[in-house]
Structure formats: C-alpha cells, structure tokens
Amino acid sequence: MKFFVDTADTAEIKSLAASGLLDGVTTNPSLIAKSGKQFVDVIAEICAIVDGPVSAEVAAMDFDGMMAEAAVLRRIAKNVAIKVPLTPDGLRACKHLSNDGVQVNVTLCFSPAQALLAAKAGAAFISPFVGRLDDIGQDGMGLIAEIMEIYQNYPFKTEVLVASVRHTMHVVQAAKLGAHVATLPPNVLRALFAHPLTDKGLAAFMADWAATGQKIV
Numbered sequence: 001m002k003f004f005v006d007t008a009d010t011a012e013i014k015s016l017a018a019s020g021l022l023d024g025v026t027t028n029p030s031l032i033a034k035s036g037k038q039f040v041d042v043i044a045e046i047c048a049i050v051d052g053p054v055s056a057e058v059a060a061m062d063f064d065g066m067m068a069e070a071a072v073l074r075r076i077a078k079n080v081a082i083k084v085p086l087t088p089d090g091l092r093a094c095k096h097l098s099n100d101g102v103q104v105n106v107t108l109c110f111s112p113a114q115a116l117l118a119a120k121a122g123a124a125f126i127s128p129f130v131g132r133l134d135d136i137g138q139d140g141m142g143l144i145a146e147i148m149e150i151y152q153n154y155p156f157k158t159e160v161l162v163a164s165v166r167h168t169m170h171v172v173q174a175a176k177l178g179a180h181v182a183t184l185p186p187n188v189l190r191a192l193f194a195h196p197l198t199d200k201g202l203a204a205f206m207a208d209w210a211a212t213g214q215k216i217v
Helices: 010-017 029-035 039-049 063-073 088-099 112-120 130-135 140-151 168-176 186-191 196-212
Strands: 002-006 024-026 054-057 080-085 104-109 125-128 159-162 181-184
Touching: 002 010, 002 186, 010 039, 010 186, 024 181, 029 039, 039 054, 039 063, 054 104, 063 080, 063 088, 080 088, 088 104, 088 112, 104 112, 112 125, 112 140, 125 140, 130 140, 130 168, 140 159, 140 168, 159 168, 168 181, 168 186, 181 186
Parallel strands: 002 024, 002 181, 024 054, 054 080, 080 104, 104 125, 125 159, 159 181
Antiparallel strands: none
C-alpha cells in the first residue's frame, strides 16, 4: 500500500518525507486555506519535496474552467496530479486530461457506481471518503470493498485512494481489502508507528543495556 499525506503544511511534509515512507501528497482547498499561502506557491514547494504524485484541486465547477485551471496546475511540476470533483463536468475533464497523459485524482466519491464512472473516465486515482460515510452512519470500508470487487473484474488502471481517514484501523482495514493508496492526516500517519508494548519493550531493553556499561561506538 502507498502512503500519501493529506496536508498542505510543508514543514509536516518535509518531516514525514524524511522517513522514506511517504509516496505522495494530497491537498484540497480547505488545506490550502489553512496554510495561509498562495495556492500555486504551495503546490510548487510540495512538488520540490516529494517525487510522488501531488494532488492539486481545481476550483472551477464547469468543464472549460477546469481545463483552464488544469493547464496552469500541470505546468507547476511533472508530478502534479489534477484533482477534479466527481461530477459530469469533472469526469469529462478527467477523460480529456487522462487522454493527454495527465494523472487525475477524482475526489468526493461516495458510491461504487461513481467509482465505476471514474475508472471509465481514465482516472489515475479514485478517492472514496470513508470517514464522512462513517459520520452519517454508513459503512465507509464497505464502500472500499465494493469498489475493489468491481475493479478486479476489469482491466482498470485506476488506483483506489482511501481518503477521509480518521484512525489507524481505517488504514489496516483498507490494506486488508487491497486498496492501493491511503491518504492520511499527519497525526494518523505518525500513529501507525505507535504501540504501548513497543515503548515498554524498548524502555526495558535500554535499561538492561545501560546496566552493562557497554558502548557500541
């Protein structure tokens, strides 16, 4: 499974990229607004930090506007993935952009039917929002299972990018279902490292080592 981080905080991205475990970045208008910086500048800075896909979302809602904005965004760096909403105009833009060799992330997916349409439009990534479905009493991970089952029936190249991840079990469940990517808030990505027994065991090992009075170097 690939790990993307869902943030526009470049300091966080640099820190997580240093782990060697970061495969890409996703952003959205809300995250860009929190950064307090200019959109194009933030995307350019992120693309200079990571080699993998960096999702930059269009703001236009009509096809012509999406295409005009995508033309600007794709010039920022080769690893920009254009993010479009799962609407008729968004899927039309996805088809045109993917036919031109551009990676497209289709976002705000909430049904298997929508995911099927995105794959037919040539999306590089489909972003089902599991947490938001859980919030309204629906089964977010059930949607991932349905999408994976459908995609396995056809030679689609679209990768399932699990979004709106709220906790580490979302990641584990998605991995068990074979999802290709999970995009995680920085705190959830860091939480994957954590377990109290790891901390307890390490503390015991270090105490025993200190008692020997030895040094390796």
